[in-house]
Amino acid sequence: MSKATVSMKIGSDGVAIITMSNPPVNALAPAVIAGLKEKYAEAMSRRDVKAIVLTGESGKFSGGFDISVFIEVQKTGDLSVLPDVSVDLVMKTIEGAEKPSVAAIHGLALGGGLELAMGCHARISTPDALLGLPELSLGVIPGFGGTQRLPRLVGLQKAIEMMLLSKPIKAKEGYGNGLVDTIAPPEELLTVARRWALEIAEGRKAWRKTLDRTDRLSALYETRQKLYAFRKYSERTPNMPQNQLCLDAIEEGIVHGGYAGVLKESRIFKELVLSSTSKSLVHVFFALRATSKVPNLTGVGLRPRPIRKVAIIGGGLMGSGIATALILSDIHVVLKERDPAFRGLKTVEANLKGLVKKGPLTQEKMRKALSLLKGVLDYSEFECVDMVIEAVIENAPLKQTIFNEVEKLCPPHCILATTTSTIDLNIVGKNTNSHDRIIGAHFFSPAHVMPLLEIVWSEKTSPQVILDLMNIGKMMKKVPIVVQNCTGFAVNRTFFPYHHASALVLHLGVDPYRIDRVIRKFGMPMGPNQLADLVGYGVVSAANVIYSSAFKGRTFESNLLEMMIQDGRKGKENGRGFYLYQRGSKPKPDPSLQAIIDESRRHANLIPSGKSISISDQEIMEMIFFPAVNEACRVIDEGVVVRASDIDAASILGMGFPRHRGGLLFWADTLGSIYIFSKLKNWANAYGGLFAPSPYLEERAKKGLPLSTTTSPPNASISRM
Numbered sequence: 179m180s181k182a183t184v185s186m187k188i189g190s191d192g193v194a195i196i197t198m199s200n201p202p203v204n205a206l207a208p209a210v211i212a213g214l215k216e217k218y219a220e221a222m223s224r225r226d227v228k229a230i231v232l233t234g235e236s237g238k239f240s241g242g243f244d245i246s247v248f249i250e251v252q253k254t255g256d257l258s259v260l261p262d263v264s265v266d267l268v269m270k271t272i273e274g275a276e277k278p279s280v281a282a283i284h285g286l287a288l289g290g291g292l293e294l295a296m297g298c299h300a301r302i303s304t305p306d307a308l309l310g311l312p313e314l315s316l317g318v319i320p321g322f323g324g325t326q327r328l329p330r331l332v333g334l335q336k337a338i339e340m341m342l343l344s345k346p347i348k349a350k351e352g353y354g355n356g357l358v359d360t361i362a363p364p365e366e367l368l369t370v371a372r373r374w375a376l377e378i379a380e381g382r383k384a385w386r387k388t389l390d391r392t393d394r395l396s397a398l399y400e401t402r403q404k405l406y407a408f409r410k411y412s413e414r415t416p417n418m419p420q421n422q423l424c425l426d427a428i429e430e431g432i433v434h435g436g437y438a439g440v441l442k443e444s445r446i447f448k449e450l451v452l453s454s455t456s457k458s459l460v461h462v463f464f465a466l467r468a469t470s471k472v473p474n475l476t477g478v479g480l481r482p483r484p485i486r487k488v489a490i491i492g493g494g495l496m497g498s499g500i501a502t503a504l505i506l507s508d509i510h511v512v513l514k515e516r517d518p519a520f521r522g523l524k525t526v527e528a529n530l531k532g533l534v535k536k537g538p539l540t541q542e543k544m545r546k547a548l549s550l551l552k553g554v555l556d557y558s559e560f561e562c563v564d565m566v567i568e569a570v571i572e573n574a575p576l577k578q579t580i581f582n583e584v585e586k587l588c589p590p591h592c593i594l595a596t597t598t599s600t601i602d603l604n605i606v607g608k609n610t611n612s613h614d615r616i617i618g619a620h621f622f623s624p625a626h627v628m629p630l631l632e633i634v635w636s637e638k639t640s641p642q643v644i645l646d647l648m649n650i651g652k653m654m655k656k657v658p659i660v661v662q663n664c665t666g667f668a669v670n671r672t673f674f675p676y677h678h679a680s681a682l683v684l685h686l687g688v689d690p691y692r693i694d695r696v697i698r699k700f701g702m703p704m705g706p707n708q709l710a711d712l713v714g715y716g717v718v719s720a721a722n723v724i725y726s727s728a729f730k731g732r733t734f735e736s737n738l739l740e741m742m743i744q745d746g747r748k749g750k751e752n753g754r755g756f757y758l759y760q761r762g763s764k765p766k767p768d769p770s771l772q773a774i775i776d777e778s779r780r781h782a783n784l785i786p787s788g789k790s791i792s793i794s795d796q797e798i799m800e801m802i803f804f805p806a807v808n809e810a811c812r813v814i815d816e817g818v819v820v821r822a823s824d825i826d827a828a829s830i831l832g833m834g835f836p837r838h839r840g841g842l843l844f845w846a847d848t849l850g851s852i853y854i855f856s857k858l859k860n861w862a863n864a865y866g867g868l869f870a871p872s873p874y875l876e877e878r879a880k881k882g883l884p885l886s887t888t889t890s891p892p893n894a895s896i897s898r899m
């Protein structure tokens with residue numbers, strides 16, 4: 179039975195309070211929309227109702243239209259499932275009614291929720307409620323009149339900013355810019371709203387239909403100039419058709435009037451729901467949220483323990499980044515360094531100053547965060563910490579020594595985490611008796627910026643420890659993805675064949691800069707060769723050694739990086755790699771690299787004639803991405819991830835895989851397992867094991883099934899511990 183309801187309570191003052199309820203965010207499911215229509219009809223017909231206050235249950239107004247309905251429509255293509263809200267409910271029933279409506283907003287009013295509120299004749303809100311139209315981040319545009327009413331309330335500039343950035347504002351700001359009529363404390367919200375509604379009904383306050391307003395709109399010439407500027411800005415994101423189309427809907431309403439705008443908006447909204455961008459972005463919305471549900475771990479009565487103080491070992495880039503993120507989350511940090519100059523502490527300070535300079539952090543918050551940080555050179559503070567995070571170089575014996583030491587010094591409840599990106603947890607904890615509290619916390623660099631946290635568990639890690647780390651990750655505003663212990667874990671493991679395939683393609687004679695261009699055009703932030711420059715050849719080479727021994731027969735070996743190092747190239751670090759780097763200018767291709775590449779190609783001998791293969795951009799892209807898809811299949815099959823969509827979330831957050839493609843596996847499924855299998859099989863025949871299709875991929879292709887599964891893979895249960 180649906181939990182979505184709409185109730186109505188009529189007070190002796192003649193105000194009907196209509197309340198939407200659909201936990202947890204009062205999403206506007208079809209049942210809520212039907213309920214609203216029914217209650218409004220009743221309120222209009224009753225003589226004892228003079229005015230209406232519209233609100234939401236449990237401290238929230240509404241999180242907008244029920245996004246799961248998009249999935250239904252996208253699966254079936256049946257647009258008739260979308261109820262007529264824009265004209266029928268918002269315009270005719272609420273805005274055009276003979277009795278006034280006032281929205282009483284608390285918690286949040288997002289998307290369709292805010293659009294309902296804007297159809298009301300006034301909006302009263304608690305000060306901290308979040309108001310916004312984030313539809314563009316789902317690949318659609320507002321579809322309940324938002325593109326028309328928001329500019330009429332807050333002005334064109336602010337309205338477009340709010341929509342294009344999908345960034346909500348607080349009601350306090352909305353009060354300043356016309357979106358909210360007055361602010362009321364939570365305990366007085368309904369009282370103020372019902373009084374306001376009565377005053378409108380009795381003619382003591384203005385009865386304003388937002389769609390009819392023009393006072394916040396500027397002259398047509400100025401409007402067009404602004405729209406032009408935003409169109410230019412939106413050209414930077416060519417894969418987001420919704421951005422330009424949103425501007426089209428706004429323009430229609432300003433040029434031809436609100437009603438024409440509402441109709442155009444509705445047409446575009448429906449078109450976009452079925453677009454590939456929306457399908458991908460809606461998938462990403464749910465994929466990100468699914469990561470916090472882990473079978474047999476969450477929702478089974480375990481509660482995360484409080485973590486008040488964390489010790490970090492190592493003040494390098496990783497350690498200082500993690501320290502920055504932790505103190506910004508109000509957690510005390512002890513940063514243990516070897517260097518008495520405390521370079522790590524200085525890096526943390528520089529990280530915070532960078533955030534202040536860019537805007538998201540105030541000086542005061544920076545000072546507060548720094549007050550939570552202490553640098554030490556020994557283990558003296560470790561006896562009172564709740565978690566240790568080891569962040570030293572990828573050296574197994576060093577890590578083993580550290581874990582052996584901290585095991586004795588830290589309290590028994592203390593979590594022992596390692597930031598290793600490749601080394602097996604059992605090897606790290608080999609010399610300890612604490613395997614149940616040893617866990618991998620694989621942050622991505624820079625750790626105070628990158629949103630992904632891979633939480634790595636071994637068969638001995640306690641579920642409580644996994645849950646604690648998930649909780650800490652959320653406090654640090656990371657998306658924690660729980661993965662099983664294996665070489666490279668989920669992200670690096672999935673993407674090592676991407677790097678190896680890129681190297682192989684280069685050794686088939688394809689120019690490295692062309693490879694990078696193709697991959698950038700696909701939507702990655704940079705190509706694999708530029709990424710190698712950024713990461714540093716030391717790290718890349720060390721990881722390659724580990725992959726070569728763990729995944730024998732599935733790698734591509736070349737001595738290109740070694741030769742580049744011998745040539746004095748360190749990548750971005752010393753300004754010479756695949757590219758030449760100079761401060762203030764974009765990386766430039768380096769023609770002098772060609773001789774080294776030629777030499778490496780001769781060694782690899784993939785093209786004995788020395789003649790480059792003839793290959794299209796599409797083939798380059800597929801040859802580089804399909805091996806990663808293939809490895810992702812192994813990762814699913816082995817139960818390294820809890821569900822296939824975790825790979826999608828991780829590929830976007832950890833590797834910069836384009837969000838508008840929905841993540842690696844979602845994208846792969848748009849091409850089909852049969853196609854990918856046949857391509858890989860051909861390349862495996864020509865170029866070897868790097869391309870050999872995995873049994874999982876082969877089975878899926880033979881059965882014509884998608885690669886993503888909706889249920890957890892068979893091996894992924896935490897209960898196996």
Ligand SMILES: C[C@H](O)CC(=O)SCCNC(=O)CCNC(=O)[C@H](O)C(C)(C)COP(=O)(O)OP(=O)(O)OC[C@H]1O[C@@H](n2cnc3c(N)ncnc32)[C@H](O)[C@@H]1OP(=O)(O)O
Pocket residue numbers: 202203205206241242243244245246286288289290291293312313316319320321322324464467468
């Ligand atoms: C026609 C219209 O113009 C079209 C629209 O309105 S499209 C919808 C526009 N609204 C949005 O984009 C808001 C989307 N939601 C959010 O940003 C966030 O969920 C939120 C800010 C509301 C709450 O965030 P937070 O408290 O961190 O909780 P979060 O985990 O994200 O969500 C809680 C649950 O509500 C669900 N949910 C949130 N908004 C939802 C929505 N609009 N529809 C369906 N489910 C929704 C989430 O999927 C999650 O479900 P789960 O517990 O089963 O995983």
